[in-house]
Amino acid sequence: MKRIVQAECLQYIATLPEASFPLIYLDPPFNTRKTQQRRRIRAVADENGPRRGFGGKRYRTEALAAPVYADRFEDFEAFLIPRLEQAYRLLTPTGSLFVHLDYREVHYIKVALDTIFGRKSFLNEIIWAYDYGGRSRKRWPAKHDTLLWYAKNPHQYTFNYEAIDRIPYLTPKMVGPEKAARGKTPTDVWWQTIVPTGSREKTGYPTQKPLKLLERIVRVHSNPGDVVLDFFAGSGTTGEAAAKHGRGFVLVDESPEAIAIMQRRLAPYGPEIIGFDATHSVSQTR
Structure with missing residues (x-):
């Protein structure tokens, strides 16, 4: 399945069958209180x-x-929590949820997810660190996001260790040629650049995340043939990462601009484009 859906995400995902997705990645609004462009x-x-x-x-x-x-949201938790509850319902018994936020709201959402999944289901706080943009002279510059990883069953979940992309040793001569050639596994701090301004990957979507970030998640936390869900899909990075590695995808976004970007970006994979009409409870293929 390769599907792009224009819909208010909560209305659409509430219609999906329980335990349908082994991996859900969410990059919701961050409640920055700014206009993103x-x-x-x-x-x-x-x-x-x-x-x-x-x-x-x-x-x-x-x-x-x-x-x-x-x-900007008057009550961000009230907006996001019902959608996280649906994510829990939609995960397969061995499925994983990744929620991508920054320092403004991540601590409140961590507490909410502990309630929804249970604290034992929290497996990692992953820090995506980057070094780009301006630097404040009034505080330490904020140059990282946080990804919270929860497994529906903390004792049984997908983690394809051999699929991890390895990174270079800082001192390769100290570990020997064999280890240096193989590289080492990343920790829970992932150093990766943002999507460069002049990159072919750039779509113009204001909060686009780098493809390599999503490829790592998709390869390690799902299997070929799985279908990955992202209901804050934005520029469609999750869909491209999934399709490149033999997975299907369901991408949901309410924005017509986001749908147009995803349709262009993912055209080589031939996705089905759906307009969801919650009023009449039907989906129409365009």
Whole structure:
């Protein structure tokens, strides 16, 4: 199954059958109290343009339409908790949930997830650390997000150790050529850059996460043929990571801009595009 659904996520996922997904990854709004937007431009050849490029050719830049949303909630926990309860219902008995947040709300959501899953089901707090952007002179610059990993059954869950992408040793000469060539397994602190501005991976979606981050989660915490669910799908990174590694996906987002980005990005995988009408309780394929 490869499916993209435009819908208010809670209304749609409430219609899905119980225990349907072995892996759910969620990157919800962070409640930053800001308007999230990324500036998008393109270069256009123009002999009178103000910019000079390769070979002395001149060009100008044009602004492109960019997705935008207001990331602010009066009661963020009241918004997210019903959706996390649905995630628990939708996980298979050996399934895992990853919730991706930052320092603003992660502690409150950790307490909520402990209640929903049970504290023993909490397996890891993973820190995604990056070094990009401005640096405050009034406090330590915030340069990490947090991923909370919960297993529905803390004694039986998917963890494909051999599928972990290894990282270089800092001092390879000290461990010998064999270990150096193999690399070492990452810890619960994952050092990875954000999606670079000039990268082909960049979609223009304001909160896009890097593909390598999702590939690690998909490879290790699901198996080929599984279907991965993401109901805050945004730019569709979860879907691309799943499809690249032989998994299916169900991606849900309410934003027409997000749906358009996912449709373009995932077109090579031939996803079904669904418009969900909660009023009439039907889905229509476009």
